[in-house]
Amino acid sequence: MAKLFRFLKPYSSYIGAILVLLFFQAMADLYLPTLMSDIINNGVVNGDSVYIMKIGGFMLLVALGGAVCMISASYLSSRTATGFANDLRKNIFTRAESFSLHEFDKVGTSSMITRTTNDVTQIQQVTVMALRMMIYAPIMAIGGIIMAITKDKQLTWVLAVAIPLLGLVIFFVAKTAIPLFKLMQKKIDKINLVLRENLTGIRVIRAFNRQEDEKVRFEEASIDLTNTAIKVNKMMAVVMPIMMLIMNLTSVSIIWFGGIRIDNGDMQVGDMMAFIQYAMQIMFSFLMLAMMFVLIPRAEASAERINEVLDMEPEIVDPKSADKADKERGYIEFKNVNFSYPGAEQPAIEDITFSARPGETTAIIGGTGSGKSTLISLIPRFYDVQSGSILVDGVDIREMTQENLRSKIGFVPQKAVLFTGTIAENIKYGKEDATDEEVKHASEVAQAADFVSKIKEGYESVIAQGGNNVSGGQKQRLSIARALVRKPEIYIFDDSFSALDFKTDAKLRRALKDETKDATVIIVAQRVSTVMDADRIIVLDEGKIAGIGNHKELLASNEIYREIVSSQLSEEELA
Structure with a gap:
């Protein structure tokens, strides 16, 4: 998929702006739990209403700034992804226009349609997610860990257990999903092929009363895709509850052990509340990355298929310099021409020699x-x-x-x-x-x-x-x-x-x-x-x-x- 990122070059200024906006959004989101901690520790505990209102108002401004950054980043990432998809479609179409009939036969018309539509859509969806989540999530995860350590170093062992468990779940998703998503794209090709044949050959199908047979053929292709999709969704149905269980157990552990530390006078209530929020931010960052890893395998399969088209060198290419004509206009001459279709045992035409002149009809x-x-x-x-x-x-x-x-x-x-x-x-x-x-x-x-x-x-x-x-x-x-x-x-x-x-x-x-x-x-x-x-x-x-x-x-x-x-x-x- 990295090969396709060369088409993102025209959008480098947008991507730079998205990075800056997401950085400020992440800083705002990371700062909010600390402000909440200050309100509890210095305002609520001491009954200082003025302090609560002052810090509360500042929290609203920080939240508003984060919201503006998020909306702006979402708009720019959508513009970038749709422009990127448009450029991809244009390049696939342009490359297809240069193909000989042999190359069309090799790729297949139904597959070309899938690659230009469905596969590009998969890449577009992942690009939007990547520009938002794959930049925002790591900043939040790293920032959250740093901020959690500043609140209480002793409690960070809870995160040291939870994060590797989440990592194992994400690894399992990536490993099992990639082959299934590759398979799904091929099965979408098959459905397109059957559907295209049915629509173009409807007269023949009706003439021979084969409607029921074609229904069965389409149903088989559709069920085949459905079964593969169900496998993927079953896997996701198991994965998501496991991830939520890990997150909830992490929260319970922080409250349990944080309560003990508060009771011993080693930690303040506000710091524990902030720590829980930072832990949730870290876990949600990993959840975002997990969602990305669900989409990336399918996009990777789509990217391979798109690259296959873009990397395919046309057999018929123009010469660097064209020769000038030295005979009358329209004169055609075949000299010992031979041609075989790929994989054919016998030549389609062999040793063809003749000429055709202007003003003449050759049949x-x-x-x-x-x-x-x-x-x-x-x-x-x-x-x-x-x-x-x-x-x-x-x-x-x-x-x-x-x-x-x-x-x-x-x-x-x-x-x-x-x-x-x-x-x-x-x-x-x-x-x-x-x-x-x-x-x-x-x-x-x-x-x-x-x-x-x-x-x-x-x-x-x-x-x-x-x-x-x-x-x-x-x-x-x-x-x-x-x-x-x-x-x-x-x-x-x-x-x-x-x-x-x-x-x-x-x-x-x-x-x-x-x-x-x-x-x-x-x-x-x-x-x-x-x-x-x-x-x-x-x-x-x-x-x-x-x-x-x-x-x-x-x-x-x-x-x-x-x-x-x-x-x-x-x-x-x-x-």
């Missing part, structure tokens, strides 16, 4: 699992090639900054993703400063203008979370419009026409021809009708290129392409 077709989506995911560097190279505009993409590379690409993913906001905002996601005319033109080319015009609010209509208030085909068309408004050098369509009917598909491809005539277009498709007119068709089979050519050439020479075509088109259409 990629092949069976399920042939590596089509993997191949095009390498162009924007969602993953890095393991061997070989990919060149854009004559420059190896590893020698370009990710921002520069991706600014050249208009990418339409296989699964259309829309964000909460208006239709216009979703289209402008491709180009933030796009004009209304550009937005309308892009949606017209993408064949989205018709359905947008029928909606009451038009382009200002709000898209629900995940685009759940539009159909699959409408999502795809808006995703295509988002790429078109960017006017990039390279268009990548990853099976982006699958949800469109044949008529809309044909109209869209015709409109795209004029819109993308100066750009490089790469289309991944399952439909033969979508790729028939491409200048170049690449046939993939088990991650390897099985053939390159146009529709007629491949139909005449490539068996795999012929099988794909014959499975989709009739004999008349083939002729």
Whole structure:
């Protein structure tokens, strides 16, 4: 957790002020029992009302000063902790933004959400407590011991027995709680995972009538977390009464032995009363530290998980100096490219070599699992090639900054993703400063203008979370419009026409021809009708290129392409 304290640097002035305020609060709290002792010894015993009123008024001023210091310290510690948590969340999010898809797979989406929310909250809570208790409690404990000794040295042996007993209880809490709290965070991850799968996969769950099975799965994850939490709380339920018992026995012992000393004339009543208060202050200081030690193990587990994200070095990083392009804009070249997913026995794609030029359409077709989506995911560097190279505009993409590379690409993913906001905002996601005319033109080319015009609010209509208030085909068309408004050098369509009917598909491809005539277009498709007119068709089979050519050439020479075509088109259409 200490590693995360580097993010507290901007708040060093606040922390300095908190230290000063807590010191004065502790001094005020430590001074009050001595003043009370003076009132009893010099005022009450002698019946001096003036003295009682004078010292009593001074006690009120000291108490008021302590209260002001406490309120100010609480305010500053809350500001510091919330600012610290905000910086942590920002850094986790920024680091996550730089991760490749492989790193996301390694950490897990549900775990990333837990780390950014629940884990940061744990750290925030401990920081507030630490700024208040871990500074105040030691001052009170040390100060209390010193003041107790000044009142009566003989009685301090009672504290010499009680404090080590409290220390043993705190040690037991720390030792047993740390593993349980680490386990709890993992089990919160599990609940998040199950919940996320249920919410995103609700249609499939209902379609297969698996609601009861999913309820059982969630209940198992929830009960698992509950049982661990009960273990921790059982431990705390035993610990707190033990600590209170030690504190009460300490009070009884002080009164018992203090009474004997008063009877012998070795101690005054006021001093014994002050000693009891100092003993309670010392014990409560240890109680505060015990509470901290309850929270610290959980925060430590959270800190480890946060550090795991912050210390994870992104696999894909920008070069220190980017090379300049030496070829035409939009030119793509694959040279002997190989790529395997981590832990896979077989490469996803192997020895891929081809080029795609501006003004041309390159289509990629092949069976399920042939590596089509993997191949095009390498162009924007969602993953890095393991061997070989990919060149854009004559420059190896590893020698370009990710921002520069991706600014050249208009990418339409296989699964259309829309964000909460208006239709216009979703289209402008491709180009933030796009004009209304550009937005309308892009949606017209993408064949989205018709359905947008029928909606009451038009382009200002709000898209629900995940685009759940539009159909699959409408999502795809808006995703295509988002790429078109960017006017990039390279268009990548990853099976982006699958949800469109044949008529809309044909109209869209015709409109795209004029819109993308100066750009490089790469289309991944399952439909033969979508790729028939491409200048170049690449046939993939088990991650390897099985053939390159146009529709007629491949139909005449490539068996795999012929099988794909014959499975989709009739004999008349083939002729």
